[in-house]
Amino acid sequence: MLIHNLIVILMTNNKLHAINAHDLLVISGGGFSCESWLLGVETNNVRGWKTVPRGCESFVGQYMIGKRYGEDLAMVVGEAEKYARGLKLGGDGKEVWVFDVDDTALSNLPFYAHRGFGARAYNKSEFDVWVNKSRRPAVQQSLRLYKTLLSLGIKVMFLGTDFEHDRDIISANLRKVGYITWEKLLLRIPKVKLSTISFKSSERKKLQQEGYKIVGNIGDQWSDILGTPEGDRTFKLPNPMYYVN
Numbered sequence: 327m328l329i330h331n332l333i334v335i336l337m338t339n340n341k342l343h344a345i346n347a348h349d350l351l352v353i354s355g356g357g358f359s360c361e362s363w364l365l366g367v368e369t370n371n372v373r374g375w376k377t378v379p380r381g382c383e384s385f386v387g388q389y390m391i392g393k394r395y396g397e398d399l400a401m402v403v404g405e406a407e408k409y410a411r412g413l414k415l416g417g418d419g420k421e422v423w424v425f426d427v428d429d430t431a432l433s434n435l436p437f438y439a440h441r442g443f444g445a446r447a448y449n450k451s452e453f454d455v456w457v458n459k460s461r462r463p464a465v466q467q468s469l470r471l472y473k474t475l476l477s478l479g480i481k482v483m484f485l486g487t488d489f490e491h492d493r494d495i496i497s498a499n500l501r502k503v504g505y506i507t508w509e510k511l512l513l514r515i516p517k518v519k520l521s522t523i524s525f526k527s528s529e530r531k532k533l534q535q536e537g538y539k540i541v542g543n544i545g546d547q548w549s550d551i552l553g554t555p556e557g558d559r560t561f562k563l564p565n566p567m568y569y570v571n
């Protein structure tokens with residue numbers, strides 16, 4: 327009871343940033359650990375969540391803004407580069423790598439950080455304004471992978487959950503931050519109601535039917551990398567900010 331009160335007081339005074347993640351875990355140890363939640367999210371055991379759990383906003387903030395998020399991205403990208411460098415290419419230019427857009431190629435971290443990673447961060451109209459400003463920075467580790475793949479002769483496809491009517495905005499944003507070329511930028515059509523998994527797997531299937539060989543597929547959501555055909559190898563980037571069904 328005393329411990330519970332301590333959390334509430336700290337949160338009411340908005341001073342959770344003053345305590346470190348380990349302290350937060352100890353304090354919240356009454357059956358719910360933010361670190362366990364994060365592990366559950368990244369292993370696809372925790373699904374369908376709408377917002378970061380109350381009490382874990384600061385934990386997520388520390389993870390995202392501190393060193394750890396960047397280190398975790400670098401670990402995934404390092405493995406992806408190792409895999410890509412070991413591929414034997416056919417010489418016909420048909421090998422492609424699929425990149426998701428949101429929080430894989432382009433970062434929405436400033437948007438969520440500005441809103442404290444909590445319930446305030448889930449405002450669709452504010453998010454649309456943010457996307458329309460075309461000022462999203464690159465996820466630097468993904469940009470590094472992109473450049474490595476191009477240097478190896480592997481083509482890049484962007485497969486976003488964004489809508490076709492934002493094509494010009496997204497293209498301009500991608501180019502501005504260093505994604506200078508791509509084989510295709512595939513986006514959703516609003517009237518076609520498909521789940522993300524169905525949409526993305528059907529687009530990947532079309533790529534295969536066109537003769538492309540999907541050697542790699544990288545995304546920050548499980549819905550980017552589940553569904554047949556998923557690609558020869560998939561890579562999951564961390565994202566505890568939101569969940570896409």
Ligand SMILES: [Mg+2]
Pocket residue numbers: 426427428429430545546547
């Ligand atoms: Mg994404």
